Amino acid sequence: MSFFEWNDKYSVGDAAIDADHKGLFDLIRELENANLTDGYLAEIIGRLEDYAAEHFAREEMLMKSMNYPDFDEHVKKHRAFVEWLETVKTTYRRAAESPFQIGDMVNHFLESWLTNHIMKDDMKYRDFMSEH
Ligand code: FEO
Numbered sequence: 001m002s003f004f005e006w007n008d009k010y011s012v013g014d015a016a017i018d019a020d021h022k023g024l025f026d027l028i029r030e031l032e033n034a035n036l037t038d039g040y041l042a043e044i045i046g047r048l049e050d051y052a053a054e055h056f057a058r059e060e061m062l063m064k065s066m067n068y069p070d071f072d073e074h075v076k077k078h079r080a081f082v083e084w085l086e087t088v089k090t091t092y093r094r095a096a097e098s099p100f101q102i103g104d105m106v107n108h109f110l111e112s113w114l115t116n117h118i119m120k121d122d123m124k125y126r127d128f129m130s131e132h
Contacts, residue, residue, distance in 0.1 A: 004028045004114060012126040014062060020055040021118055027051075028110050036103035044106065045089055052082050059122070066132060068125050077117055084109060 006025045011018050027047065034040060056078040063071050092102055 004032075004111065010119065010123070012122060013129065016058055017055070017062065020051065020058065021122070024051065024110065024114060024118065028107065028114060031103060031107045031110070034103065036099040038099050041092060041099045041103055041106075044103070045085070045092060048085055048088075048106075052078070052085060056081075059125075062129075063125050066125075066129055068128055070124065070128075074121060074125065077121060081113065081117075 004025055006022045010021060012021075027044070031044065056075075060071070060075060060078070063074060068074070088102065088106060091097055097105075
């Protein structure tokens, strides 16, 4: 089993948010085996934009509804993801690097995001929610 395989221990107890997270696990595994053409990379960037817009809004609404004390800190990390994605888009538009190089950078960032944000930061609000 790959490290980037969804496991129920990552569930935050909200079906929509869990589905978003599962989608990101799937995307990372998809990228690992992908043939990184220009068109495919553009599609991945589009999917990540949708993810950021929908998932972060959903999660921030939930954290706000339970007065999560680390809300501001958590939101800063979401904004950093959006800024990173803007950099990826700019690099892609300028064709500054090959699709393979950009894809590699995207994959490394997402693996780190999954490990440090979803598996750690998101678990903190999940724990707060279950304790309150
Ligand atoms: Fe699930 Fe805070 O991103």
